[in-house]
Amino acid sequence: MRGLTGFVGALLEAWQEVRVHRTRVLLSLIGVAVAVCSLTTVVALGAIVQQANQELSERQGGRPATLYVSAFRLNGTIDPADMDAAWSKTLERYDIAYASRVQNTVQLVPFATGSVQVGTQAVDQPFGEMHRVRLVEGSWFSPTDEQQLAPRLIVNEVFWDRMGRPPLESHPVVALGGEGVPGAASGIPAGGTLAVIVGVTPASTWETEPTMIMLARHAEAMQKAATGERGSAAAAADPYGGGGAPQSQYEMWVPPELADALTAAVTRDLQGALGEGTEVNVSRQDWAQYGDDPFLVTKLVVIGIAVLVLLLGALGLVNIALVTVKQRVREIGIRRSFGATAGRVFFAVMMESVVATVVAGALGVVAAILIVQSPAMRDLVGQGMVSDFPPFPVDAAITGLIAATAVGALAGLLPALVAVRVKVIDAIRY
Amino acid sequence: MSLLQLEDVTRTVIPPDQPALTILSGVNLTIEPGDHVSIVGRSGSGKSTLLNLLGLLDLPTSGVISFDDRPVKSYSGARRDRLRGASIGFVFQQFNLLAGRTALENVTMPLLYSSGRTFWRRKKIAAEMLELVGLGHRMTSMPDRLSGGEQQRVAIARSLVRGPRLILADEPTGALDLDTGQSVMELIDDVAERTGAAQVVITHDPMIARRARRHFRLDRGILTPVDDPAFEPLTRREMREMAPTEPSTDVTAEGGDRDVLELFGVPTDDTGSGATARADAEGEAASEAEGDAPADEAATTDRKDA
Numbered sequence: 123m124r125g126l127t128g129f130v131g132a133l134l135e136a137w138q139e140v141r142v143h144r145t146r147v148l149l150s151l152i153g154v155a156v157a158v159c160s161l162t163t164v165v166a167l168g169a170i171v172q173q174a175n176q177e178l179s180e181r182q183g184g185r186p187a188t189l190y191v192s193a194f195r196l197n198g199t200i201d202p203a204d205m206d207a208a209w210s211k212t213l214e215r216y217d218i219a220y221a222s223r224v225q226n227t228v229q230l231v232p233f234a235t236g237s238v239q240v241g242t243q244a245v246d247q248p249f250g251e252m253h254r255v256r257l258v259e260g261s262w263f264s265p266t267d268e269q270q271l272a273p274r275l276i277v278n279e280v281f282w283d284r285m286g287r288p289p290l291e292s293h294p295v296v297a298l299g300g301e302g303v304p305g306a307a308s309g310i311p312a313g314g315t316l317a318v319i320v321g322v323t324p325a326s327t328w329e330t331e332p333t334m335i336m337l338a339r340h341a342e343a344m345q346k347a348a349t350g351e352r353g354s355a356a357a358a359a360d361p362y363g364g365g366g367a368p369q370s371q372y373e374m375w376v377p378p379e380l381a382d383a384l385t386a387a388v389t390r391d392l393q394g395a396l397g398e399g400t401e402v403n404v405s406r407q408d409w410a411q412y413g414d415d416p417f418l419v420t421k422l423v424v425i426g427i428a429v430l431v432l433l434l435g436a437l438g439l440v441n442i443a444l445v446t447v448k449q450r451v452r453e454i455g456i457r458r459s460f461g462a463t464a465g466r467v468f469f470a471v472m473m474e475s476v477v478a479t480v481v482a483g484a485l486g487v488v489a490a491i492l493i494v495q496s497p498a499m500r501d502l503v504g505q506g507m508v509s510d511f512p513p514f515p516v517d518a519a520i521t522g523l524i525a526a527t528a529v530g531a532l533a534g535l536l537p538a539l540v541a542v543r544v545k546v547i548d549a550i551r552y
Numbered sequence: 553m554s555l556l557q558l559e560d561v562t563r564t565v566i567p568p569d570q571p572a573l574t575i576l577s578g579v580n581l582t583i584e585p586g587d588h589v590s591i592v593g594r595s596g597s598g599k600s601t602l603l604n605l606l607g608l609l610d611l612p613t614s615g616v617i618s619f620d621d622r623p624v625k626s627y628s629g630a631r632r633d634r635l636r637g638a639s640i641g642f643v644f645q646q647f648n649l650l651a652g653r654t655a656l657e658n659v660t661m662p663l664l665y666s667s668g669r670t671f672w673r674r675k676k677i678a679a680e681m682l683e684l685v686g687l688g689h690r691m692t693s694m695p696d697r698l699s700g701g702e703q704q705r706v707a708i709a710r711s712l713v714r715g716p717r718l719i720l721a722d723e724p725t726g727a728l729d730l731d732t733g734q735s736v737m738e739l740i741d742d743v744a745e746r747t748g749a750a751q752v753v754i755t756h757d758p759m760i761a762r763r764a765r766r767h768f769r770l771d772r773g774i775l776t777p778v779d780d781p782a783f784e785p786l787t788r789r790e791m792r793e794m795a796p797t798e799p800s801t802d803v804t805a806e807g808g809d810r811d812v813l814e815l816f817g818v819p820t821d822d823t824g825s826g827a828t829a830r831a832d833a834e835g836e837a838a839s840e841a842e843g844d845a846p847a848d849e850a851a852t853t854d855r856k857d858a
Contacts, residue, residue, distance in 0.1 A: 127671040131664040142652035456648045461637015461665035463630040546609045
């Protein structure tokens, strides 16, 4: 019971002190509030920067864990149909929902200014989710798009600009394939097809060439049509000029904890399915494959800055608190004479500091949330590269509050030690 | 059984780079419950040091100080602090009210160091105490808005709010004019008499000293009883004659006498809430000394006797 009343009493004393000296407290706490706000903001922005880096990495190498699969024969080639069949069987066996073939080709595309060889990526529908493909217009391929007879296209902004940025609601089309393309801007060339643009990806400032993404199934159909009875030439060509049909790469997004087991299993299964003499290579290329935290340096820099900011705030508080306690010697003496134990005086002086800094810390955290969540700040930090903005990190808010409490306790420690050394009667009489 | 006893108490300090300095030497003093003692002495005679020791704020270099016949050295520092809070009330020359706090908050302050019901009912008890000293209408006033006499009455209310058994008054009228000083002393005497609290008054003023029943002089650290006729205790008649002529006096602004009786549990026609405050104070004194059986029993007995 005495412990409870002691604690409540100390809190009341602390609160009274804060209330009585509100101007001084307010001034000293502005520094703490700014420091905590900075700390929390820096930690939160650090999380956003990390997310931006992570998303950038995931756009390149896929999300953790993405397994890249390739197969080759030392003597001869693997029939793409056999490879696709073995791939499908493997996905089915392990119930892998996120997997995609990736085929890089070039296709001749007619624009108003002339036909251009456009870099094309043929992928499966899950690719968009696996690589966090971000769109500025339209939407990613839907699972039913594969059933459409007219291929769907997602083009980059350069491509879209060259078309005159037509609204996607008008279902703009572009003629693909066929040798007649250069001379047939107004019609469908022999062996070619009309593709509908359903989405637009943002182009980086350094991107000057048009690119597009289409579904692998459509690319495959176009290839067959172009090289079949009705066609006269390959619809797509190997961008490296290797001749023949372009080679596919295969990738799958699997739970990181299963990645190693699946690597071995997929290698074994594909080797078995494709026959002897086949070399199958399964490897990870996502950012999380490295054992060390790739964002460690970013984190350390952020934490270093935050700690410096906080120390500066704490220094100001300690300074003011020390001066204040020296001015309060008489008051402390009076309290001691009326039964305040040394421990109680120590705790009360400490609590004054803690109560004040916790209030300031809470205000600092609120300010940090407002800053970090503001659209202007998000644009500034994300630089248009973050699609999944993380919510305000709870750990940043908790870090801010803990830091405020710790600063309060540290800043209160010295004054509290001074306070318990006060000689009571001397303090009262003189 | 004595309330506070000093036996052959010596206090020595060692200033830096200087030989030891004896502040008090061979002090013997016994304070009985309900006692009234005055101590006079010049500046530098050791009054502060003696006050430290009497108030359990310091320990002697040699000799024994006993509270309720138990050596205070046997108490831990925190227990000594709690005993002081529950059993000793200080009245200072400069009032020493806490700036920026209202009169009510100042009187509530000692109760922040109590426990149990007294702690949770501290505002009510403090308000009753202020009513008792005739300042019920100034509860929300800041110290700098109160006159010297009012400030000292707030200080007295604060020192008495936990029902102390020993009141240590250090030049209580030093900062007051003659009339106000007399009324303040009337108040202290009155409350001490009704509650059975012992008083030790340290003063320069022989007239204030004469109000006590026993007198001591402190000179160069040596405490001696005073037989000088100038220090003969005042008779009741003299005290009445010295009382301020203003009928309202600082003591009883609004029928304060009756409140005094109620607050300190003396039977009256109307038993008000004041009696509860006294009961709380008793209960707390008992709980303060938990684990110190001899001291506890003595404390409880003394208070009941009072």
